[in-house]
Amino acid sequence: MTVSSVSTSTTTSTGNAQDVSSLFTGSVTLSLAEAVTSQVQPYLDRADSIATSINTNQTQIAAYQNMQSLLQALQSSVANLTEEATSGSNVFDGRVANLSSDSSTAASTILSASVSAGTQAGTHTVSVSQLATAEVDTSATQSVSSTTALGVAGTFSIGETGKTAATINVTTDMSLTDIAAAINGNSTNSGVSASVVSVSSTQSVIVLSGEDTDTQLNLSDTSGSVLQGLGILNSGTLTGTAVEATDTSALDLAGSFSVGGTTITVTTDMSLADIVSAINGAGNSALTASEKTGANGSQLTLSYSGGPITFSGVSGNVISGLGLAASGAATQVYAPQAAVFSIDGVAGITRSTNSVSDVLTGVTLDLTQADPNTTVTLQVTPDTTSATSAIQSFVTAYNSWVSFVTTNEATDSNGSAASTAILFGDSSLRDASTQVGDAVAAMVNNLTLADIGITLDSNNDLEVDSSTLASALSQSFSSVVSMFDAKVTTSSPLLSQFGSDYGSFAGSFSLGISTSNGTITGLTVNGASTSDFTFSGNVISGVDGGAYSGIVLDYSGNSDATVTVTGTQGIANQIYTTCDNFANSLTGSVENVIGGLQTEDTTMTANYNTDVTDANNLTTFLLNQYSQLTTQIQSAGETNYVLTQLMNAGNNSNG
Numbered sequence: 001m002t003v004s005s006v007s008t009s010t011t012t013s014t015g016n017a018q019d020v021s022s023l024f025t026g027s028v029t030l031s032l033a034e035a036v037t038s039q040v041q042p043y044l045d046r047a048d049s050i051a052t053s054i055n056t057n058q059t060q061i062a063a064y065q066n067m068q069s070l071l072q073a074l075q076s077s078v079a080n081l082t083e084e085a086t087s088g089s090n091v092f093d094g095r096v097a098n099l100s101s102d103s104s105t106a107a108s109t110i111l112s113a114s115v116s117a118g119t120q121a122g123t124h125t126v127s128v129s130q131l132a133t134a135e136v137d138t139s140a141t142q143s144v145s146s147t148t149a150l151g152v153a154g155t156f157s158i159g160e161t162g163k164t165a166a167t168i169n170v171t172t173d174m175s176l177t178d179i180a181a182a183i184n185g186n187s188t189n190s191g192v193s194a195s196v197v198s199v200s201s202t203q204s205v206i207v208l209s210g211e212d213t214d215t216q217l218n219l220s221d222t223s224g225s226v227l228q229g230l231g232i233l234n235s236g237t238l239t240g241t242a243v244e245a246t247d248t249s250a251l252d253l254a255g256s257f258s259v260g261g262t263t264i265t266v267t268t269d270m271s272l273a274d275i276v277s278a279i280n281g282a283g284n285s286a287l288t289a290s291e292k293t294g295a296n297g298s299q300l301t302l303s304y305s306g307g308p309i310t311f312s313g314v315s316g317n318v319i320s321g322l323g324l325a326a327s328g329a330a331t332q333v334y335a336p337q338a339a340v341f342s343i344d345g346v347a348g349i350t351r352s353t354n355s356v357s358d359v360l361t362g363v364t365l366d367l368t369q370a371d372p373n374t375t376v377t378l379q380v381t382p383d384t385t386s387a388t389s390a391i392q393s394f395v396t397a398y399n400s401w402v403s404f405v406t407t408n409e410a411t412d413s414n415g416s417a418a419s420t421a422i423l424f425g426d427s428s429l430r431d432a433s434t435q436v437g438d439a440v441a442a443m444v445n446n447l448t449l450a451d452i453g454i455t456l457d458s459n460n461d462l463e464v465d466s467s468t469l470a471s472a473l474s475q476s477f478s479s480v481v482s483m484f485d486a487k488v489t490t491s492s493p494l495l496s497q498f499g500s501d502y503g504s505f506a507g508s509f510s511l512g513i514s515t516s517n518g519t520i521t522g523l524t525v526n527g528a529s530t531s532d533f534t535f536s537g538n539v540i541s542g543v544d545g546g547a548y549s550g551i552v553l554d555y556s557g558n559s560d561a562t563v564t565v566t567g568t569q570g571i572a573n574q575i576y577t578t579c580d581n582f583a584n585s586l587t588g589s590v591e592n593v594i595g596g597l598q599t600e601d602t603t604m605t606a607n608y609n610t611d612v613t614d615a616n617n618l619t620t621f622l623l624n625q626y627s628q629l630t631t632q633i634q635s636a637g638e639t640n641y642v643l644t645q646l647m648n649a650g651n652n653s654n655g
C-alpha cells in the first residue's frame with residue numbers, strides 16, 4: 001500500500017467577488033478577505049499540517065523500504081553460505097573434478113567428469129579399455145549414382161533390439177537415396193537411420209546406423225532379397241574380425257548363441273579350434289565352421305546354407321569376442337558393444353553407454369576415447385572458486401548495509417541528526433545493526449572471519465585478503481564451512497542429523513528417547529516431557545515455531561537412550577536468521593512498521609481531502625453570499641444617490 005505525497009501549500013480563490021469593505025465607512029463593514037481568513041483558513045491550516053505529516057511518513061517509508069531491501073540482499077548473499085537457508089544454493093556443497101593423465105595422452109581426450117553437490121571428496125583412477133558403440137553397417141559398393149533406380153524389389157525389416165522394427169517396401173524405381181529416406185521416415189520408432197555416401201559419380205554406398213550403443217540391429221529380408229542383394233546382409237558366410245595368434249589357446253570367452261535353431265555354448269577354456277569343433281559337431285548340416293588363417297593368426301568363418309547368418313539367444317561375450325556381426329551384417333563398421341573400463345583397480349566394469357553415473361556415487365563420467373595404456377586420475381575437490389565468489393558477494397552486501405546504517409546514524413556539527421539521517425535513533429535500525437554486527441564479529445568453532453582473511457577497516461567495512469582466504473579454503477575447507485554453516489552434533493552415533501538443519505537453535509540439550517520393540521514411543525528434553533518434538537518412525541522433528549524448529553534427527557537404535565544434542569549457529573546462519581526476522585516481506589518487523597505508516601497515511605489522506613473539500617465548499621458559499629451582498633449594497637447605493645439628489649433639488653427650490 002502506498003500513498004502519494006501531497007502539497008503543503010493549500011489556498012482558495014475568491015474569484016471575481018468584490019471586497020465591499022470600503023463601501024460603507026460607518027458601523028457596518030463587509031470584508032470578504034476577513035471572512036475567508038477567519039472561517040476558511042483554519043481548514044487549510046489543518047490540511048497543510050496533515051500534508052506535512054504524510055510527506056514525513058513517506059520519507060520514512062522509503063527509508064524503511066531501503067533498509068528492508070538491503071537486509072534482504074544480505075540475507076540472499078549468506079543463503080549461499082549455509083544449509084539453513086530455504087533459498088539459495090550452498091556453495092560449500094559444490095564440487096569440481098580435476099583430471100590428470102599418466103601418459104602423453106591428455107586426460108580430457110579420454111573422459112570428462114561432472115560431480116554432484118555434496119559428493120565425497122577423494123581421488124580415483126580410471127582406465128578406459130573400450131568405448132560403447134552403436135552398430136554401423138554398410139552395403140557393398142553399388143555401381144550406380146545415389147539417385148539412380150536400382151531395379152530391385154522386395155520387403156525388408158529393420159530395427160534396433162527392443163524397438164519397433166520398420167518394414168520397408170522397395171520398388172524397382174527406387175534409388176539408394178529413396179531407400180535411405182524410407183528408413184529415416186521410421187527411425188523414431190525403429191532406432192535406425194540411413195545415409196548414402198557417393199564414392200564417385202557412378203559408385204554409392206548406403207550406411208545404416210543404430211541410435212543406441214551396445215544394441216544390436218535386427219536385419220532381415222521378408223520378401224525378395226533386397227538386403228542380400230545390396231550386400232548389407234551376408235549371404236550365408238560370415239568371418240569374424242578378431243584374429244587369434246594361435247587357434248589352440250584358450251580364448252577366455254563364455255556364453256552362447258543360436259544360428260538356424262542350433263545353440264552353441266562356449267566356455268572360457270575353449271580355443272578357436274574347440275569352438276569350430278563344437279559348431280561342426282552340433283548336428284546341423286546346414287551350419288559349418290572353419291578357420292581362416294592369415295599372416296597374423298586365425299579368424300572364425302561360419303557358413304550357413306539356410307540363408308544369411310543372424311544370431312539369436314546371444315549371451316556372454318562370445319560373438320563380440322570373435323568379432324562377428326550379430327545382426328548378420330556382411331560389412332560391420334562398428335559392432336554394438338558396451339564400454340569397458342576399470343576404476344580404482346577394479347577391472348572389467350561394463351556399461352551400455354559412454355555416460356556412466358552409477359559407478360562412483362555423485363560422479364558422472366563421459367568416456368570419449370579408449371586407451372587401456374593410460375590411467376586418468378580423477379580428484380573430486382570442493383569448489384573453492386565458487387565459495388570465494390559467494391563470500392565476496394556476502395562482503396559486498398554487508399558493506400552496502402553498513403553504509404546505510406552509517407548514513408542514518410550521522411550527526412551535523414551541532415550533534416543533531418543530519419538531514420540524511422531519516423531513521424536516526426530508530427530502534428529497528430539499531431537492533432538490526434547490533435545483531436548483524438554481533439554475528440560478523442562472532443567466534444564459531446574457534447574461528448572468526450579475521451582468521452580467513454576478512455577484517456574490518458576504519459569505516460567498519462569488511463575487506464578481504466584474497467591470499468589468506470584462498471589458503472583457508474584450500475587447506476582448512478571444513479573449518480571454514482563450520483564457521484559459516486549450522487551444524488547439529490550428538491553424543492551418540494545412533495542419533496544423527498537428518499537432511500539439512502533449518503533450525504536457529506544454538507546450545508545443547510539432553511534428548512531422552514523411549515522405545516518399544518525398536519520403535520520410538522516417547523521423548524523428553526532435559527529430563528522433562530516435551531511438546532517441542534514429534535516423531536514418526538525413526539525420524540524426530542522439532543515442532544514448527546518451537547525452540548527446536550528446523551532440527552530433524554534420525555534414531556537408528558533399538559533401545560532407550562539419552563543423547564546430548566548440540567546445535568551450532570554459524571555466522572551465515574546468524575545473519576540469515578536476523579535478516580529474516582527484520583526484512584521478511586510477510587512477517588518481518590520492518591514490514592510491520594511500513595504497514596503501520598501506510599495505514600496512518602491512508603487515514604491522514606482521507607482527513608486531508610475532507611479538510612480541503614470543506615474549505616473549498618465554504619469558500620464557494622462565501623463567494624455566493626458576498627456576491628449577493630455586493631449587488632444589494634450597490635443597489636442601495638444607487639437608491640441613496642437618487643434620494644440624495646432629489647432631496648438636494650428640493651432644498652434648492654425652497655431656497
